[in-house]
Amino acid sequence: MKTPFLVLLIYTVFGLPAAFAQDFDFGKPNGDDLNLKKTAIDSNANAVVIREFGTASIQIDDNDGHSYVDYKYHVKIKILNKLGFNQSNIEIPLWVYNNDKEDEMTDLTAATFNFINGQFVRTDLDKKQVFTDNRSKYLKIKKFTLPNIKEGSIIEFTYRINRRNIFNFVTWEYQSAIPKLYSEFIGFIPAIYNFNASIRGYLKLSSQKGDISKDCLRIQGQNIDCSKMTYIMKDIPPFIEESYMTAASNFKSAIYFELSDVQHLNGYKNNITKTWKDVDYELTGDKSFGGQMKRKDVFKDLLPVVLKNSNDDLNKAKAIYAYIKKSIVWNGYRGKYSENSIKKALDTHSGNIGDINLALVAALSAANLDAEAVMLSTRENGIVNNLYPVISDFDYVVAKVNIAGQSYLLDASDPLLPFGLLPMRCINDRGRVVNLKKESYWYDLKASQKDISRYTFDGALAEDGKIKGKLITYSNGYSALNKRNKILKASSIDQYVEKLDEQMPEISILKHKISNLDSLDLPLIEDYDIEMKVFDRMNAQQFYFNPFFIDHTTKNPFNLSERNYPVDLAAANEKRVNILLRLPSGYTLNDQPKDMNIALPDGGGKYLSQISFMNDTINFSQVFQLNKAIYTPEEYLSLKEFFSRIIQQQKTDLILKKAK
Template structure:
């Protein structure tokens, strides 16, 4: 246990004891004046808003419908929290399997010492259809200002006993008190998956099956560089139905294995039932694919056909809404429909392919020890080539490569659905090879404190995908701004791009550049040789870290530069060659610099041996990045002779 973690835990215990001496929740509409006068969060002073309390109560009616009552109260400290007034509650509305009732919402203000309540007009509460299966109840609070308290409550009824609501104690806002009460009948057995580092302020149960668990003074989870989803890092309670107890043979088990989960999905009309649907005009496409000699040629061709033919509606979904044939005719669809088309065409062309359900990085990671389909939010095509090689295809992004796992799936699990072999296996999706980025600079330093030269940049893999997407989406001018990294002293011209559309080759770029060396004077020239290379500012400036770091892939960066010294100048100060590494050697950095025959040669090399780093190791990680960026930004000083 690190010192940082111990300190956080000790503070959490102290704050929890304090919280237990104050009211935790209150009845709807009843509020302490002190909460209306509250100016800041006691345990997170810079918060723009906080949750005063969030209370959930889950129980069952006589028909074993799940009843989920939720009551939440939010305090607004300043206008930066105005978006907290917009509420969106999503639910599974197909066949009225879930529905919301009893919604009440109001804004509470203190006006000249008097409590003023403005209720949300029911005419301003809207039900939005997300797709064929899901809906959202949407509304906004009126009269929101600094000091307001926003309060709402609702009931969510679910006809599916397997749809027990998960509970997140933690969110993007600090939470003074978060409580979940559950009452479960004896005949139902749910597995709990618990993730927390703070002690419970309340943890009690009774013989009737009621259990109350609460945490006080829960810190927010901020957006941090290279984090995955917030949900992955939150303190939480997840629930999975394992069995319904009955008498003798009446007992029934549910989704306690991935095989059961996969079998149910392949028997679903909106997933497994779509994979054999014929697409209009598919005969010509399949016939052309069959003329190709290798599977790789077929895969690349059919993947490109679907990417070019279909427009993604920007919805991740593992099912088909109206059928893949209708989506094909409309030329637009969700992720599930588009990638089912890829599966269908590849299989018709003789390629061994299976659908795979996945959860994107932004949606959160699936726990392999927690078999259920609810956490997955999308579908891709999966091609196992051999024991060491496989392809994962997602045709929703036109810049994805057929031979590279999509970046938004890296370091996540996917469930491959092989119905023919009755095989349903969880597969970890990772890229084990370093993704390289090379920069070659050849430049001349001028006596008037300017640099001019040429550069060649080579991007592989994900770096190529990102660069090509930026170039084609934003245009050349904005792409040049991206290369300049907001350095207004640099001008880039004559940029040439090669092999943008060849999946098997890296992206090659050549360009001319000119750089004004600001800060120089009549006697000295100052310049940083890290030109067009690594960013000038570390993304890890914060001293503390609450979430794990997940780059997705291993980074490999090399810059080789040659800078000709102007006549009449000599080197006054030259950075020293150096190398350093993380304590476990997971990242190494080398700087090699020397002068020879009037030219300064420099080489920077960054090599990461892994892509994920735990928050507990952040002190070492932060110190490494701090020192590395100090060396990346160290200047060379030339003095007039």
């Protein structure tokens, strides 16, 4: 499903001169604020934004002559109950750029207002309680907590940021985790700048207008008029994040800006938004991207050793992939560009995503394989704009190798990834394939394998009330990848099994064996001898036992009455359970869960469970399938009901009766 958005091109708007933007007064809570107990937008809200206001304008730095965005933000929030106290914890991101410039926050004012003895009492934030969290070399977070929070508190804060990058101007999010009664954003765009503005999400603006703001900017002694663009939205429901979704920014109602072109005073026009042909030329010529893809010379002396046991193209690609995974350890930084160079990454055995996967492209090309780079945006970063090239939308790069009519997507940053399977963070809509000799093109990013888990249990119920038997689990795709990563983090198989045993208090693991841990193209096999204490005594006439003790679903991941964004699993899913349980002689199956066979519409999935009893033995089987990687909002209620019925089925016990 494509993200809904409306694209506008903002030019100077001709009309009457506009007044300056009108903010609301700080520190003046009123009777309406006090009497606000809940809102019709969301009667279960724990807090609500009463009013939110922001402005942004482009200015010129007198010290260095560079342009920046002057952004001002002001908000007033009512805390309705204790569950809303977390709204007093504020985090403001500030970006650091490659040219050593960084965003700067100033003019912070923050206070809490409580109604005590018939009047509002104000408690101001102590500026010494504002902290900076250096989240990464590119991101700093300003953090503070509003003081003296109680149920019914009104919190208010305002600040100003000088943003050193004007390309994206400001992103204004109308939706957040709590409802908003009123949100207004005003952008002042100088006539020499043209921006593309995209309005995302399913909510509509309550009001939108354009005016002229005279002489809003002065450049080289010349006054420049601005378009004053006002965007207002009222009665905004919260955006509720739920399981199986990509970046919330894909679906929240918000306005995004991207610089299209700049008309300089000397008449020269600088087109920022380019065609893909222009972008291809820039990327292939960039020393940190195309320049690294061309470095086949780096592998001239290495390949004979790497490929000594490879006799066809597929095995060559697998050998090179394994070599890069072992030779360069991911330093934790993403990026589509090489940070230093692939040569340095190989020498130091460390690099970012660009270093690793551009090295992989170069090595595959050096082996005369058809290799390309694929730029993409990770699931947390959001979906890229497909209407025109925006290189800043992409935060990752992987390799694509084409062999015998089949294409394989490769990411060598994770040593436990099998050949041809991308990490789940990369399964996000489409990527742009960059080839040194051909035009770039879009390519769908899909999981190459189903996420499969299969369980078999063969056991017996003894007279002491314990079930003993053998449980074997087969995992493929992301299930296998996740378990291999857990084993790696646990430092040993024994420690992994010990933690697993702790997580299952009703089951004891007596013996274990794990196979194919390093054979990434094969299923991960876990073989456990287990013991379960089911009954304290076996002399009662009737016993209740739940056969759904393996891969039991206890909570529905879908609880909204309506979901306006897709359910994105990244990969189709399949789970199978087979249980063979022998009983002591003299017992009968008095009652059991009814067999179930339900399906989602249009072949979207199915669930089956069956139980039979013969010769003192219970045979139980269960099949769960989700056949799509993505389900649309229109399919949500069916999916919700599907899980609800499964949960109800798995609550049902079978009843064993002792023969007289």
